[in-house]
Amino acid sequence: ELKVEQNPLFLSMQEGKNYTIYCNYSTTSDRLxxxxxxxxxxxxxxxxxxxxxxxxxxxxxxxxxxxxxxLSTLHIxxxxxxLSATYFCAVxxxxxxxxxxxxxxxxxxxx
Amino acid sequence: KAGVTxxxxxxxxTRGQQVTLSCSPISGHxxxxxxxxxxxxxxxxxxxxxxxxxxxxxxxxxRFSGRQFSNSRSExxxxxxxxxxxxLYLCASxxxxxxxxxxxxxxxxxxxx
Numbered sequence: 419e420l421k422v423e424q425n426p427l428f429l430s431m432q433e434g435k436n437y438t439i440y441c442n443y444s445t446t447s448d449r450l451x452x453x454x455x456x457x458x459x460x461x462x463x464x465x466x467x468x469x470x471x472x473x474x475x476x477x478x479x480x481x482x483x484x485x486x487x488x489l490s491t492l493h494i495x496x497x498x499x500x501l502s503a504t505y506f507c508a509v510x511x512x513x514x515x516x517x518x519x520x521x522x523x524x525x526x527x528x529x
Numbered sequence: 530k531a532g533v534t535x536x537x538x539x540x541x542x543t544r545g546q547q548v549t550l551s552c553s554p555i556s557g558h559x560x561x562x563x564x565x566x567x568x569x570x571x572x573x574x575x576x577x578x579x580x581x582x583x584x585x586x587x588x589x590x591x592r593f594s595g596r597q598f599s600n601s602r603s604e605x606x607x608x609x610x611x612x613x614x615x616x617l618y619l620c621a622s623x624x625x626x627x628x629x630x631x632x633x634x635x636x637x638x639x640x641x642x
Contacts, residue, residue, distance in 0.1 A: 451631065460619060461633040506572065515560050515623060516585045517631065519572035 420445050422509050424520030431497055432528050439492040439523045441507035449510035450490050451517065452481050454503045461506065464492075494525070502527045531556065533622050533634035541640045547608040550637045554601050554622030560584075561603040562631065563595060566617040575618075578603050579625060607639075615641045 421444040431437050441450070449468055453461040465474045467483035467490060474481050478501065480493045490507055504524045508517040534553045542548050554561050562585075563575040574587040578597035595605040601622075607614055617638050621631040 453633075460635045461621075463630050463632060466630050508572075511585070514585055515562055515577050515579075515625060515631065516574050516587070517562070517564075517572075517621075518574065519564075521571055 420447070420509060420511060420518045422507060422518050422520040424507055424523055426523060427521060428524050428526075430526045430528060431494075433498055434496050436496065437494050439494075439505055439507075439525075441490040441492070441509075441520055443488045443490075443509045443518075445488075446485075446512055447488075447509045448512055450483055451508040451510070452490070452492055453506045453508060455506065455522070456503050464505075497527045499527045499529060501525060533620055533632050535618075535620050535634040535637050537637060538635060539638050539640075541642060542610050543642055544610055544612060546610050547606060548610060548639060549604055549606045550618055550620075550639075552603045552605075552620030552622075552634060554603070554620075555632055558622035558624055558632075559601055560623045560625035561597055561601060562621045562623075563603070563605050564619045564621065565589075566619060566636075567613075567615070572619075575605065610641045612641050615639060 423442045452464040465481040470485040472483045478495045483490045504522045506522045507520045536551045560579045562577040577585040581597045592608045597603045617636045619636045620634045623629045623631045
């Protein structure tokens with residue numbers, strides 16, 4: 419059974435600082451997703467990572483995937499208040515659409 | 530291009546009742562998945578439909594069921610509601626080409642009293 423571990427669960431950081439969220443998964447997969455969720459809202463797709471070594475960047479967020487280590491990271495550069503949200507990684511079962519989600523990281527950016 | 534729509538957005542039901550939730554995927558998307566989100570259990574996969582067939586099912590009791598219509602719209606039904614069924618129910622759609630994003634709808638917030 420695929421298991422996804424995400425850490426940290428909570429992250430409070432100052433504006434302008436850098437930090438990384440980690441996502442480990444237990445079995446082979448062909449896709450890894452990162453989502454953002456604001457309070458009371460649905461999930462907003464951030465990145466889809468498909469292959470080993472994949473790196474994607476959007477603004478202050480950068481995601482990478484190491485399939486050999488079964489590890490993905492979401493790096494936040496020079497954080498701003500607007501990035502405050504809960505971030506989830508999700509791993510697709512190999513060859514199917516079922517997503518197994520991590521526990522989420524609640525990120526709070528302090529001015 | 531319209532996104533994933535879910536109706537109703539909010540619902541209050543009493544224990545023992547049943548409920549039906551609806552999801553309309555993005556036009557052209559054939560795969561529809563359902564997820565339950567609760568503070569205690571997080572996001573959990575319920576089931577996935579493709580071309581009117583259930584392809585995957587999560588670990589939920591038989592009270593949870595679903596179906597998909599020929600136009601790819603999907604419904605999920607929960608019978609004999611329990612307090613623990615209170616949750617945000619999210620629907621996601623994708624093209625199902627194995628590399629595609631899954632787009633989530635706004636969700637239906639179900640409260641069971």
